[in-house]
């Protein structure tokens with residue numbers, strides 16, 4: 001994939017993981033936004049500390065880049081216990097999980113990232129471990145096989161998933177607390193950017209932070225990434241001074257627009273509007289028009305366009321909303337999808 005696409009991808013790419021580690025808040029107090037999750041989690045942790053027992057298992061669900069890994073590290077830090085990190089895809093066999101579980105120390109936090117991608121046998125072993133702090137190790141094969149029960153130290157499982165719906169119910173039910181992570185508001189992202197700019201020793205005025213936050217798709221990971229690109233631009237072109245105009249010029253150069261749409265997003269919307277009059281048009285036709293695979297359009301571009309209310313998936317095909325026409329600087333036709341919403345807004349504005 002092209003580097004400009006990576007700029008607004010919510011996934012961490014390559015070296016980014018090292019840079020991210022430096023920007024991670026370490027304590028719950030420093031964690032920005034997600035007020036409800038923070039308050040709920042704080043109660044869970046405090047009561048566990050009072051009872052001197054490991055807290056209930058915690059499931060964190062939400063899109064990439066919203067802070068799930070960060071929060072799992074915070075949980076271990078707040079409890080002053082060690083943290084073991086693994087991921088669903090790494091747990092192919094039950095033995096992989098048994099090896100980890102049997103060496104956990106008392107109270108340790110076990111973080112399983114992408115827990116929905118764990119293999120079935122490991123998953124079944126995990127049920128028992130979560131509930132009874134015990135695993136059955138199967139020795140031998142066929143009729144002669146025996147299960148040897150093995151006690152494991154009480155631990156706290158923290159699972160993270162971008163696809164909570166894909167978790168089997170028996171697994172989901174064994175979590176005492178489910179944290180739903182939402183997208184961040186622009187104001188919250190401004191705080192993330194303010195904090196990161198201090199850590200990166202970049203002077204970032206409030207209006208410049210606002211400019212970057214608005215283009216960050218509700219995602220701290222993207223905000224931090226855009227900040228680094230703006231910093232690079234400012235260092236080369238403006239003696240390192242970041243202003244609102246510099247931020248906006250930098251992000252325009254990288255083709256991230258005012259709502260966080262990148263080149264592909266704009267190409268999809270542009271084709272939909274200019275070549276198909278706003279639709280409806282089938283996915284494969286639309287994909288051909290922008291020279292991409294249908295899957296790329298569907299998986300990479302569309303979810304954000306739909307979330308922004310710029311594109312709708314209808315049984316007859318893809319349709320641009322009236323807001324999409326406006327966003328692309330065009331006048332929506334009167335029968336555009338959702339045009340009445342804009343008209344209502346216009347009336348409201350007229351009354352002010």
Ligand SMILES: Nc1ncnc2c1ncn2[C@@H]1O[C@H](COP(=O)(O)OP(=O)(O)O)[C@@H](O)[C@H]1O
Nearest residue numbers: 020023024032064065066067068069070220221
């Ligand atoms: N609430 C937050 N406050 C400050 N920074 C955050 C927050 N959430 C995420 N980040 C930053 O965004 C980056 C990605 O977060 P991460 O926890 O890896 O996301 P996830 O695991 O959900 O993909 C990290 O570098 C972290 O510093």
Ligand SMILES: [Mg+2]
Nearest residue numbers: 068069070113
């Ligand atoms: Mg993560």
